[in-house]
Amino acid sequence: MRKRILDTATRLFYGPGYNVTGINRIIEEAGVVKRSLYQHFESKTDLLMTYLDFFQEYWYTTLKPYLEAFPEPKDKILALFEFRIFYQEKYLFPGCPFAKINAEIGFDNAVVNLRVREGKNVFRAFILQLVQNAGHQSLFTDDELTEMIFLLIEGALSSTAIYKSTSDLKQAKLLVGKLL
Secondary structure (H helix, E strand, O other): HHHHHHHHHHHHOOOOOOOOOHHHHHHHHHOHHHHHHHOOOHHHHHHHHHHHHHHHHHHHHHHHHHOOOOOHHHHHHHHHHHHHHHHHHOOOOOHHHHHHHHHHOOOOOOHHHHHHHHHHHHHHHOOOOOOOOOOEEEEEEEEHHHHHHHHHHHHHHHHHHOOOOOHHHHHHHHHHHHOO
Protein backbone atom coordinates (compact mmCIF):
# COMPACT_ATOMS: atom_id res chain seq x y z
CA MET A 1 0.00 0.00 0.00
CA ARG A 2 2.88 2.38 0.82
CA LYS A 3 4.37 1.74 -2.62
CA ARG A 4 1.02 2.41 -4.33
CA ILE A 5 0.69 5.72 -2.47
CA LEU A 6 4.27 6.70 -3.30
CA ASP A 7 3.89 5.70 -6.96
CA THR A 8 0.74 7.80 -7.23
CA ALA A 9 2.35 10.78 -5.49
CA THR A 10 5.42 10.46 -7.72
CA ARG A 11 3.31 10.58 -10.86
CA LEU A 12 1.27 13.51 -9.61
CA PHE A 13 4.09 15.56 -8.06
CA TYR A 14 6.29 15.11 -11.14
CA GLY A 15 3.38 15.68 -13.52
CA PRO A 16 0.76 18.24 -12.51
CA GLY A 17 2.83 19.33 -9.52
CA TYR A 18 2.98 19.30 -5.75
CA ASN A 19 0.90 22.41 -5.11
CA VAL A 20 -2.02 21.37 -7.31
CA THR A 21 -2.05 17.80 -5.98
CA GLY A 22 -4.10 17.49 -2.84
CA ILE A 23 -4.12 14.59 -0.42
CA ASN A 24 -7.65 13.68 -1.53
CA ARG A 25 -6.49 13.26 -5.13
CA ILE A 26 -3.61 11.03 -4.04
CA ILE A 27 -5.98 8.93 -1.92
CA GLU A 28 -8.49 8.63 -4.73
CA GLU A 29 -5.99 7.75 -7.45
CA ALA A 30 -4.06 5.36 -5.21
CA GLY A 31 -7.30 3.67 -4.20
CA VAL A 32 -6.66 3.92 -0.46
CA VAL A 33 -8.43 5.48 2.49
CA LYS A 34 -7.08 8.59 4.19
CA ARG A 35 -6.17 6.68 7.35
CA SER A 36 -3.95 4.33 5.30
CA LEU A 37 -2.07 7.24 3.81
CA TYR A 38 -1.40 8.73 7.23
CA GLN A 39 -0.29 5.35 8.59
CA HIS A 40 2.57 5.47 6.08
CA PHE A 41 3.22 9.22 5.81
CA GLU A 42 2.78 11.75 8.61
CA SER A 43 1.94 14.61 6.26
CA LYS A 44 1.96 15.72 2.65
CA THR A 45 5.44 17.15 3.31
CA ASP A 46 6.61 13.77 4.60
CA LEU A 47 5.26 12.19 1.41
CA LEU A 48 7.08 14.85 -0.62
CA MET A 49 10.39 14.14 1.13
CA THR A 50 9.92 10.40 0.53
CA TYR A 51 9.17 11.16 -3.13
CA LEU A 52 12.40 13.16 -3.49
CA ASP A 53 14.40 10.37 -1.85
CA PHE A 54 12.70 7.75 -4.03
CA PHE A 55 13.22 9.75 -7.19
CA GLN A 56 16.91 10.33 -6.48
CA GLU A 57 17.53 6.68 -5.66
CA TYR A 58 15.63 5.49 -8.73
CA TRP A 59 17.42 7.95 -11.01
CA TYR A 60 20.91 6.87 -9.96
CA THR A 61 19.89 3.19 -9.95
CA THR A 62 18.99 3.53 -13.63
CA LEU A 63 21.75 5.99 -14.57
CA LYS A 64 24.75 4.05 -13.25
CA PRO A 65 24.12 0.85 -15.26
CA TYR A 66 23.50 2.97 -18.35
CA LEU A 67 26.87 4.69 -17.95
CA GLU A 68 28.65 1.36 -17.40
CA ALA A 69 28.05 0.56 -21.07
CA PHE A 70 30.57 3.31 -21.95
CA PRO A 71 34.13 2.17 -21.17
CA GLU A 72 35.84 5.54 -21.70
CA PRO A 73 35.43 8.12 -18.91
CA LYS A 74 34.90 10.95 -21.44
CA ASP A 75 32.14 8.95 -23.08
CA LYS A 76 30.46 8.49 -19.69
CA ILE A 77 30.22 12.28 -19.31
CA LEU A 78 28.65 12.64 -22.74
CA ALA A 79 26.37 9.67 -22.02
CA LEU A 80 25.13 11.57 -18.97
CA PHE A 81 23.68 14.11 -21.40
CA GLU A 82 22.19 11.33 -23.54
CA PHE A 83 20.54 9.82 -20.47
CA ARG A 84 19.01 13.18 -19.59
CA ILE A 85 17.81 13.64 -23.16
CA PHE A 86 16.24 10.18 -23.20
CA TYR A 87 14.59 10.74 -19.82
CA GLN A 88 13.16 14.12 -20.81
CA GLU A 89 11.77 12.79 -24.08
CA LYS A 90 10.33 9.68 -22.44
CA TYR A 91 8.49 11.66 -19.77
CA LEU A 92 7.43 14.55 -22.05
CA PHE A 93 9.91 17.20 -20.90
CA PRO A 94 9.16 17.60 -17.19
CA GLY A 95 12.54 19.15 -16.34
CA CYS A 96 14.17 18.38 -13.01
CA PRO A 97 11.88 17.23 -10.19
CA PHE A 98 14.08 18.93 -7.60
CA ALA A 99 13.99 22.26 -9.42
CA LYS A 100 10.26 21.88 -9.97
CA ILE A 101 9.59 21.26 -6.29
CA ASN A 102 11.86 24.12 -5.29
CA ALA A 103 9.96 26.48 -7.58
CA GLU A 104 6.63 25.31 -6.16
CA ILE A 105 7.64 25.44 -2.50
CA GLY A 106 9.55 28.72 -2.63
CA PHE A 107 11.46 29.60 0.52
CA ASP A 108 8.64 28.79 2.93
CA ASN A 109 9.84 25.30 3.84
CA ALA A 110 13.47 25.18 4.96
CA VAL A 111 13.45 21.38 5.29
CA VAL A 112 12.33 20.86 1.69
CA ASN A 113 14.72 23.55 0.42
CA LEU A 114 17.59 21.81 2.22
CA ARG A 115 16.60 18.45 0.69
CA VAL A 116 16.51 19.99 -2.79
CA ARG A 117 19.99 21.46 -2.29
CA GLU A 118 21.25 18.11 -1.04
CA GLY A 119 19.88 16.45 -4.18
CA LYS A 120 21.69 18.98 -6.36
CA ASN A 121 24.90 18.53 -4.37
CA VAL A 122 24.74 14.77 -4.92
CA PHE A 123 24.44 15.37 -8.67
CA ARG A 124 27.36 17.83 -8.63
CA ALA A 125 29.49 15.26 -6.75
CA PHE A 126 28.48 12.59 -9.26
CA ILE A 127 29.66 14.78 -12.13
CA LEU A 128 32.93 15.51 -10.31
CA GLN A 129 33.57 11.79 -10.03
CA LEU A 130 33.11 11.42 -13.79
CA VAL A 131 35.30 14.44 -14.53
CA GLN A 132 38.15 13.30 -12.27
CA ASN A 133 38.49 10.10 -14.28
CA ALA A 134 38.13 11.69 -17.72
CA GLY A 135 41.64 13.01 -18.38
CA HIS A 136 40.12 16.11 -19.96
CA GLN A 137 42.03 18.95 -21.56
CA SER A 138 43.74 21.12 -18.98
CA LEU A 139 41.75 24.26 -19.80
CA PHE A 140 39.84 23.82 -16.56
CA THR A 141 40.43 22.21 -13.20
CA ASP A 142 38.24 19.25 -12.32
CA ASP A 143 36.14 21.51 -10.10
CA GLU A 144 35.72 24.15 -12.81
CA LEU A 145 34.75 21.60 -15.45
CA THR A 146 32.34 19.98 -12.99
CA GLU A 147 30.67 23.32 -12.36
CA MET A 148 30.44 24.03 -16.07
CA ILE A 149 28.84 20.66 -16.82
CA PHE A 150 26.50 20.96 -13.84
CA LEU A 151 25.37 24.44 -14.85
CA LEU A 152 24.93 23.47 -18.50
CA ILE A 153 22.79 20.48 -17.56
CA GLU A 154 20.74 22.43 -15.03
CA GLY A 155 20.13 25.30 -17.44
CA ALA A 156 19.30 22.95 -20.28
CA LEU A 157 16.84 21.05 -18.07
CA SER A 158 15.04 24.29 -17.27
CA SER A 159 14.92 25.07 -20.97
CA THR A 160 13.66 21.56 -21.71
CA ALA A 161 10.70 22.04 -19.38
CA ILE A 162 9.92 25.48 -20.82
CA TYR A 163 10.28 24.70 -24.53
CA LYS A 164 9.31 21.00 -24.42
CA SER A 165 12.42 20.20 -26.44
CA THR A 166 15.78 18.60 -25.72
CA SER A 167 17.65 20.79 -28.20
CA ASP A 168 19.46 22.74 -25.45
CA LEU A 169 20.56 19.51 -23.77
CA LYS A 170 21.91 18.33 -27.11
CA GLN A 171 23.72 21.63 -27.62
CA ALA A 172 25.20 21.45 -24.11
CA LYS A 173 26.46 17.94 -24.87
CA LEU A 174 28.17 19.20 -28.05
CA LEU A 175 29.86 22.02 -26.12
CA VAL A 176 31.14 19.68 -23.43
CA GLY A 177 32.31 17.22 -26.07
CA LYS A 178 34.55 19.96 -27.50
CA LEU A 179 36.11 20.52 -24.08
CA LEU A 180 36.90 16.87 -23.43
